Amino acid sequence: MYTGDEITTILESLQVTHVVWLPDSTLGPWEDALQDSAKLQLVRVCREGEAWPLAAGLFVGGKSPLVMMQTTGFFESGDAMRNIVFDLRLPLFAIIGIRNWLDPHSGDSAKAFAEPIAAAWGLNCDWITSAGDKPKLAEHYRHCRRTQQPGLILLAEGAG
């Protein structure tokens, strides 16, 4: 949906300083553009559970990180997110790639559980399901920063 250059330009305009990520096949093609940015730093983690506390350290240290991962990693890192967002009450923002969301024939359980789990955490989510939704990323990010609350962009994947 986004090219690497598009997403990098948007994140730079939002003054994101670090992208803490573990990519999937939709987010992965953004790597070169994110890596080449002079305005933000790409930080690679080995498992998604590391991403939330690492971003927390950046945030507390005065930076503006953004977490990026796929649905399965979001599930895996639920305890880390819970601790950082609800115990430490840090308003982190993440882009979560929702695997197979756009494939109507997919029986992927990761697709089935994505929305209910995001809702169960009570997180402020906004969906991007088509090219027309692209402006929502910047809008939702700015809203969450302005209101100092955590937020997610749920990025529909699997358009074929």
Add this chain to the structure above:
Amino acid sequence: MSGAGASERMSVEQALAHLSQRRRDRDIVVSNQSSARLWPRLSNHPLDFNYNPSTMSGAVPLAVGLALARPHDEVIVLSGDGSLLMSLGCLVTAVASGATNLSILLLDNGMYEVTGGQKTAASDLELDYAGLAAATGFEQISRFSELNAWQRGSDDFFGSRGPRFASLRVGPTPKQEFGDAYLPIDQRIRSFQVALATV
């Protein structure tokens, strides 16, 4: 570097008391799990963050984030062996991040202490955590099992190029040190954030 005999362990209180004495004023210290209960009794510094309750194995990644955000300050993180085992990949993340202002002090007591002293999967293996860190690419690796060696070697350890990893073989935390006598964690991290912004 200090050789570590299999059965030697130093007192965790004395090991951390030494750290509190030699820690510099601008050093950031992140404690976690057992150490987050003991450290506040030894140190009351605005750049301490006692990370408890934490997410499992979250202290090292949090410290990596701090080190990246604060490249001119040294970040020291205390992790237990049980915590580190839950995400050994964080050692790779730490090195790959490029942060050179990071010191990981592994308090290896060979057990899951906060849950009552059960064995970890590694308790019977004599796992060489420092060896794992060395293979990962940490610039400085040390092993300490005796207090005197830790006291003698800590200046060289902290004076070396980072990232640094030291394995400290320690005994259990005395039960009387296990109280949580501090503010809720959201208030603690706010205070810590303010302290970071003002140094």
